[in-house]
Amino acid sequence: MLWPALVIMAPLLLGPLLALLHESLKPYVGGRIGGDDAGALTLANYAEIAAPEYVRYFLDTFRVGLISSGLALVLGFPMAHFIVRRASPPVRRLLIGGLVGTLFLSLIVRVYAISMTFGPLGPLSGFSRLLGIASNSPDGAELMVVLGLMNTTLPLVALTLIGTLQNINPRLEEAAMSLGAPRWKTFFLVTVMMCLPGILSAGITAYAFCISNLVVPMLVGRGFILFVSNLIYARFSEVANFPGGAALSIAMMVISVGLFYGLLHLVRSTWQEAGK
Amino acid sequence: MSKRIADALFEAAYLSLITLFIAFSVIPVLVALVLSFDARGFMGPFPPTQFSLRWYERFLADDYYHAGLATSLIVATVATLIATLAGTLAAIALSRATFRGRAALQAALLSPLVVPNVVLGFGMLVFAARLGIVDGMTRLIMGHVLITFPYVMRTTAASLVGIRASYYEAALSLGAQPWKALVQVTLPLARTGILAGATFGFVTSFDDVGVSLFLTDAFTYTLPVAILAQMRANLDLTIAALSVIFVVATVLLIVLLDRLAGLDAIVGRGVYGR
Numbered sequence: 001m002l003w004p005a006l007v008i009m010a011p012l013l014l015g016p017l018l019a020l021l022h023e024s025l026k027p028y029v030g031g032r033i034g035g036d037d038a039g040a041l042t043l044a045n046y047a048e049i050a051a052p053e054y055v056r057y058f059l060d061t062f063r064v065g066l067i068s069s070g071l072a073l074v075l076g077f078p079m080a081h082f083i084v085r086r087a088s089p090p091v092r093r094l095l096i097g098g099l100v101g102t103l104f105l106s107l108i109v110r111v112y113a114i115s116m117t118f119g120p121l122g123p124l125s126g127f128s129r130l131l132g133i134a135s136n137s138p139d140g141a142e143l144m145v146v147l148g149l150m151n152t153t154l155p156l157v158a159l160t161l162i163g164t165l166q167n168i169n170p171r172l173e174e175a176a177m178s179l180g181a182p183r184w185k186t187f188f189l190v191t192v193m194m195c196l197p198g199i200l201s202a203g204i205t206a207y208a209f210c211i212s213n214l215v216v217p218m219l220v221g222r223g224f225i226l227f228v229s230n231l232i233y234a235r236f237s238e239v240a241n242f243p244g245g246a247a248l249s250i251a252m253m254v255i256s257v258g259l260f261y262g263l264l265h266l267v268r269s270t271w272q273e274a275g276k
Numbered sequence: 277m278s279k280r281i282a283d284a285l286f287e288a289a290y291l292s293l294i295t296l297f298i299a300f301s302v303i304p305v306l307v308a309l310v311l312s313f314d315a316r317g318f319m320g321p322f323p324p325t326q327f328s329l330r331w332y333e334r335f336l337a338d339d340y341y342h343a344g345l346a347t348s349l350i351v352a353t354v355a356t357l358i359a360t361l362a363g364t365l366a367a368i369a370l371s372r373a374t375f376r377g378r379a380a381l382q383a384a385l386l387s388p389l390v391v392p393n394v395v396l397g398f399g400m401l402v403f404a405a406r407l408g409i410v411d412g413m414t415r416l417i418m419g420h421v422l423i424t425f426p427y428v429m430r431t432t433a434a435s436l437v438g439i440r441a442s443y444y445e446a447a448l449s450l451g452a453q454p455w456k457a458l459v460q461v462t463l464p465l466a467r468t469g470i471l472a473g474a475t476f477g478f479v480t481s482f483d484d485v486g487v488s489l490f491l492t493d494a495f496t497y498t499l500p501v502a503i504l505a506q507m508r509a510n511l512d513l514t515i516a517a518l519s520v521i522f523v524v525a526t527v528l529l530i531v532l533l534d535r536l537a538g539l540d541a542i543v544g545r546g547v548y549g550r
Contacts (some may be wrong), residue, residue, distance in 0.1 A: 001368055001369035001458075002363065002366055004362040004365055005362040005363065005369075005385065005429075007424075008362050009362070009385055009425060011423075012418060012421060013385075013422070015403040016400045016402065016424075017399060019399060019402040019403040019406055020402055042388075047462055061424065065392070074293070075297045076297070077298060078297070079294055079297045080360075081290075083296050093534075095541050096540070097310070097531075097534060098298075100530055100543075102301055103525060104479045105305075105522060105523060105526045106482075106483045106500060106522050107485065108504060108507070109308070109518070109523070110487065112308065112515055112516070113304035113305055114304050115476075116279050116308060116311055116516070117307040118304075121320065121322060122307065123303075123307060123322045124303070147300075151300065151304070154301065155301075158297075159543065163543070166470075182282050182283055182286070183282075183286045184282055184283070187286065187290075208390050211392070212391075212392030212393060212394070212395075213311065214392075214485065214489075219504075223476070229392050232395065232398060232537060233394055233489065233490075236401070239416045239434055242402065249398050252392055252395055253392070253395050257390050257391060260390045261390075262377070
């Protein structure tokens with residue numbers, strides 16, 4: 001039963017990977033599409049990425065992604081907690097329907113709606129001023145990107161955390177409170193601590209989604225905030241530097257896959273050692 | 277600080293975070309809804325003063341969007357069918373497999389979830405060029421099978437956890453052929469998961485931008501790519517009207533999914549479910 005998947009997926013997974021690897025080693029000749037087939041293979045395209053002006057894009061990607069996924073956890077956990085512990089069945093159904101709906105709603109539509117709402121003519125344009133940020137400054141663009149990314153990851157985080165919270169015994173919280181612990185202490189020292197592996201896993205998944213995003217920086221970053229994805233797309237669409245784009249792609253792929261599985265492994269091994 | 281005040285403060289913070297979550301998710305959609313009825317021909321301050329259906333009429337009259345919608349529907353349907361067929365079988369096979377490297381194979385099949393879509397799209401473009409495939413539709417379907425497969429396989433695999441292998445084995449020991457046991461026992465039990473997986477796959481394909489941007493050609497483009505091009509070209513409100521149509525379609529999809537599979541079945545009730 002595995003063979004249909006293998007026959008279909010093996011070429012689709014390996015073909016692009018090998019094609020990119022090969023392309024990234026070709027010398028780039030300005031003015032032609034695709035690397036020079038006649039030239040000797042080179043690592044020059046990778047050396048170019050290590051230049052400080054490129055490293056900046058990587059740092060922006062990782063920093064903005066971290067802020068966005070962190071905020072998504074802060075908002076997503078109470079929502080998941082509310083749905084699992086407090087909501088009546090109809091409210092629970094409505095909220096879960098809303099979360100799945102937001103998850104399914106086209107990303108472009110959501111980013112468009114955000115830019116119309118928080119943009120210069122939108123009803124919530126004052127939000128950035130509330131935080132002391134001028135909306136037309138680079139910080140303003142970063143705020144919009146953070147809002148856009150949060151909107152993408154919030155439903156995902158909340159739905160994942162619902163799964164986590166459902167497997168934590170509510171009696172533990174009741175026990176803490178009946179022994180006299182205040183609500184906040186119960187919440188942080190019992191509920192959050194018990195959910196910590198799930199919270200971290202949800203955060204890592206959200207982070208992986210944030211740093212691969214293309215649409216949000218493209219539509220609301222206004223050129224101030226560009227992710228590595230945008231850089232790769234520009235290599236393809238604007239300058240037709242295929243070898244350079246391929247080298248960036250391979251670098252980004254290695255970093256995202258390494259970060260995702262590395263961090264997830266770290267979380268799992270830490271909690272296994274603790275005897276869970 | 278007394279315990280009562282601390283509890284009240286905590287409760288206030290807790291409820292305001294939940295309110296913030298809902299407001300942040302709902303308000304932008306409402307703003308798009310209001311703007312889609314704006315009668316002004318320019319981007320004016322919110323809220324609009326006069327209302328009309330002009331943006332909906334413009335969308336209905338615009339062949340550019342219609343062509344994108346048709347391509348999106350074809351690509352999403354074909355990719356989802358292929359991914360669901362292969363993904364469901366793979367999920368069932370992997371749930372029973374005991375061979376070495378099973379976990380590695382599973383991780384490899386799920387890896388497109390973690391690799392940025394732009395990388396997948398760019399890779400597929402270069403790969404298709406090497407194979408001599410220049411047809412937009414073929415390239416798009418290849419790319420979309422790659423991104424929908426992991427969603428289908430993961431969702432189906434999660435739903436298989438609750439189905440005991442002993443049912444399938446019981447059918448076998450009662451003399452059923454393996455394929456018959458699969459079709460009549462395992463698949464019906466897993467249908468909620470398969471349906472949810474296929475829905476996720478379809479939505480992923482229909483919404484995709486990162487992969488499609490690289491694989492479209494001048495005549496074959498998906499709806500999100502068409503919207504993106506329009507968005508960067510001009511700021512008219514046809515996209516707001518389109519957004520409202522998307523929202524309505526999504527709500528219908530959720531209601532349908534709830535009727536067919538039950539949202540609770542998809543999210544699960546957990547060990548301590550009420």
